[in-house]
Amino acid sequence: MEYVVAAVILLVVLLAGGIGLVVPRMRRRELPPAETGGDTTTLERPSAAEPGVQTPPLVVPAEVDEGLPPLLEREPEVVEPEPELDRPEPTAGRLVRLRARLSRSQNIFGRGLLSVLSRDHLDEDAWEEIEDSLISADVGVEATQVIVARLRERVRVLGTRTVAEVREQLTEELVAALDPEMDRTLKTTPHDGRPAVMLVVGVNGAGKTTTCGKIGRVLIADGRSVLFGAADTFRAAAADQIQTWGERVGAETVRGPEGGDPASVAFDAVKRGIDIGVDTVVIDTAGRLQNKVGLMDELGKVKRVVEKHGPVDETLLVLDATTGQNGLEQARVFTEVVDVTGVVLTKLDGTAKGGIVIAVQRKLGIPVKLVGLGEGPDDLAPFEPAAFVEALLGSAA
Numbered sequence: 001m002e003y004v005v006a007a008v009i010l011l012v013v014l015l016a017g018g019i020g021l022v023v024p025r026m027r028r029r030e031l032p033p034a035e036t037g038g039d040t041t042t043l044e045r046p047s048a049a050e051p052g053v054q055t056p057p058l059v060v061p062a063e064v065d066e067g068l069p070p071l072l073e074r075e076p077e078v079v080e081p082e083p084e085l086d087r088p089e090p091t092a093g094r095l096v097r098l099r100a101r102l103s104r105s106q107n108i109f110g111r112g113l114l115s116v117l118s119r120d121h122l123d124e125d126a127w128e129e130i131e132d133s134l135i136s137a138d139v140g141v142e143a144t145q146v147i148v149a150r151l152r153e154r155v156r157v158l159g160t161r162t163v164a165e166v167r168e169q170l171t172e173e174l175v176a177a178l179d180p181e182m183d184r185t186l187k188t189t190p191h192d193g194r195p196a197v198m199l200v201v202g203v204n205g206a207g208k209t210t211t212c213g214k215i216g217r218v219l220i221a222d223g224r225s226v227l228f229g230a231a232d233t234f235r236a237a238a239a240d241q242i243q244t245w246g247e248r249v250g251a252e253t254v255r256g257p258e259g260g261d262p263a264s265v266a267f268d269a270v271k272r273g274i275d276i277g278v279d280t281v282v283i284d285t286a287g288r289l290q291n292k293v294g295l296m297d298e299l300g301k302v303k304r305v306v307e308k309h310g311p312v313d314e315t316l317l318v319l320d321a322t323t324g325q326n327g328l329e330q331a332r333v334f335t336e337v338v339d340v341t342g343v344v345l346t347k348l349d350g351t352a353k354g355g356i357v358i359a360v361q362r363k364l365g366i367p368v369k370l371v372g373l374g375e376g377p378d379d380l381a382p383f384e385p386a387a388f389v390e391a392l393l394g395s396a397a
């Protein structure tokens, strides 16, 4: 009997010991549900939850942290490196640096025109060829007639003989046709405690959004701070596109919902520009031309709403040089809707008709302020008549 009692006691002790060893191990393997209370350590969930979904933190009892290796390891903290910002090229002398891009136009001006001028005797046929060259370079009939008449007169009166002299005189006439006295400065200086506001208008595809981005870089290269307003809510990708341009140079973009009200985006952009104290707010707009009345309403509204903050300082019209004289008709519609203060002529690198610059200025009476000479971020140059004409004529004499 004593043996039986001793055996039962031994069995109970062994069982108790066994349970004592096993239970804590099991408890270590299982994570209890949240809200255990008491002394706890809160861990972040390792994977990001879906946006908008609140994920409760995982809670691990403090005792688990002691002794055994942690079952849930903290994610190593990832410190994103600051994105490196682009440093846009300085704007001074860009036109000279990009002059090779005008090579297609140069063929007409440089080789064609100057080879005629180099003939021993400039007879009627030669003058007609010169006229044809200018017209086919899109200078426009009216402007061509004025330029050729003045050149003929100078050659006759001065008795010009050498090619170099004729070239010099042609250069002067082309520069004069570009009205070098016109004010081509961009009004981008903040005033009255608010940023300068620039509206960028033009038909879709003219290179408007790209040009906004390039203008931002031009301004930043010249030491200004910039904010973009993505008021082209018509084309979904336009806002992304301009935001990307902004991110590359550290400029903020204000955007609205796709298909939203462009005027409200423009208003918010200027408001934000005032709040954060930038120098210039550049606003991209949509340019659907199917319906002139709709365009007038939309652009007119954008302008009116923005002007609740103060007047628009600069309204730039973006024109695609490759559309030639057709582009001029489109341009006129815009000048009727908004008070255009300057023209940006894009894609001059893709046309043999660089003379369009002269036609645009004469027809619209608005200065060309910038020219686009490629798809690269800094392929936009302040327009300088003399440097431009030199680049067109090249050194083919």
Ligand SMILES: Nc1nc2c(ncn2[C@@H]2O[C@H](COP(=O)(O)OP(=O)(O)OP(=O)(O)O)[C@@H](O)[C@H]2O)c(=O)[nH]1
Pocket (backbone or CB within 6 Å): 202, 203, 204, 205, 206, 207, 208, 209, 210, 211, 232, 235, 238, 285, 286, 287, 346, 347, 348, 349, 350, 371, 372, 373, 374, 375, 379
């Ligand atoms: N070769 C050349 N291409 C250019 C120039 N400027 C713009 N582009 C190109 O023209 C195309 C159209 O440019 P976008 O800026 O998207 O045109 P958009 O007028 O803003 O069009 P929407 O946003 O629809 O209004 C792009 O492929 C640009 O890279 C230029 O000076 N030269």
